Amino acid sequence: MSTHYTWKKLGSAKWEDAWVERLREVSDRLAITALARAKTIRLEAFQLTKAQAARLKKAFGGTVSAQKKQRAVSEAVTAPIRVRNRLIVVGSEGARTAETKAADGRAVLLIPAGMAFGTGDHATTATCLRFLADVSEELAGQPWEILDLGSGSGILALAARLLGARRAEAGDFDPHAVRTAKENARLNAIQGVVIKKLDVREWQPQRTWGVVAANLFSDLLMEVAPKIAASVAPGGRLVFSGILRKQEAEVVAAFRRAGLRIDRLVRKGKWVSGLATRILSGKTR
Known part of the structure; x- marks a missing residue:
């Protein structure tokens, strides 16, 4: 079992696009919900590390909660990003090893998923x-x-x-x-x-x-x-x-x-x- 964290905050609906920009570091784990009959949106970022959640709370306020999930379920697998026929971007050491063996001369760049x-x-x-x-x-x-x-x-x-x-x-x-x-x-x-x-x-x-x-x-x-x-x-x-x-x-x-x-x-x-x-x-x- 591993622990992941969720960050939540309410915001004004008129600033939705601004929040999309501010939180684009976690865009793949971000949900924005419009609340019925209100000019309010709920922002939720899921599957964060403790440090990531704390950083969001420090920067933007809101609340943080912890959830325990099976590692196999909670860890997302990011497919390699193929850039023309020149470059492959991967998110893990395992993917880098696999792609390096089959890359046919294309450069392989490892960028682990993170807050940056x-x-x-x-x-x-x-x-x-x-x-x-x-x-x-x-x-x-x-x-x-x-x-x-x-x-x-x-x-x-x-x-x-x-x-x-x-x-x-x-x-x-x-x-x-x-x-x-x-x-x-x-x-x-x-x-x-x-x-x-x-x-x-x-x-x-x-x-x-x-x-x-x-x-x-x-x-x-x-x-x-x-x-x-x-x-x-x-x-x-x-x-x-x-x-x-x-x-x-x-x-x-x-x-x-x-x-x-x-x-x-x-x-x-x-x-x-x-x-x-x-x-x-x-x-x-």
């Missing part, structure tokens, strides 16, 4: 990985580096190294995410990655990168769009995500004003991800 957002199965992260794979194909044979803003588990920075980036820098505001990303780099024996605590609101880019990834909240993307654009080298690429559909137009407009050309947008469920290029002429489309 980004295991590859969320729509935003999965789309960013595919964009990175495409960009790395375009840059094949050229030296390139990546900056990963809002790095969470470090998955995009680590994937970029496996896809050919000669160096990666990653930053996240959450110290827990920074620790987790460093551990993931160690688990995968990936060198050439600098991971640090970073507040994008206070950050000022001191250089440019050929590729920048920004998987952040919609409001934050709009607020710091000029700084993000300034960190992309002329002709360089920006992979961006974390955008709710209803805010797509605003985010796209902010990036265009900042001098980026929007090349592709991918919509999955409530979420939108995009690929952009820093233009040279000042013309956007």
Whole structure:
């Protein structure tokens, strides 16, 4: 038998989309219930560790309860995430061993499920990985580096190294995410990655990168769009995500004003991800 924890909280229905963003670290274990005849929703995150539940309670309030379940039932199995024909993301050592034996040259990246957002199965992260794979194909044979803003588990920075980036820098505001990303780099024996605590609101880019990834909240993307654009080298690429559909137009407009050309947008469920290029002429489309 093993013990899992459930976190619960009541919230305002009008902030449902905001809660979806705030709790996307546990999106695969999150239930949101609209209460009848009320402008209230019930938020519940299931199958958490004690530390995860305590962290949610500290950050957002609410209550925590414990449940004992059979390990075989309570432990979810995450299928490998296959990114083009270039990369396989797995969630366990056993899966890594199996996929490494059968990968036919594809890189295998281990990202254990945890509180730091980004295991590859969320729509935003999965789309960013595919964009990175495409960009790395375009840059094949050229030296390139990546900056990963809002790095969470470090998955995009680590994937970029496996896809050919000669160096990666990653930053996240959450110290827990920074620790987790460093551990993931160690688990995968990936060198050439600098991971640090970073507040994008206070950050000022001191250089440019050929590729920048920004998987952040919609409001934050709009607020710091000029700084993000300034960190992309002329002709360089920006992979961006974390955008709710209803805010797509605003985010796209902010990036265009900042001098980026929007090349592709991918919509999955409530979420939108995009690929952009820093233009040279000042013309956007």
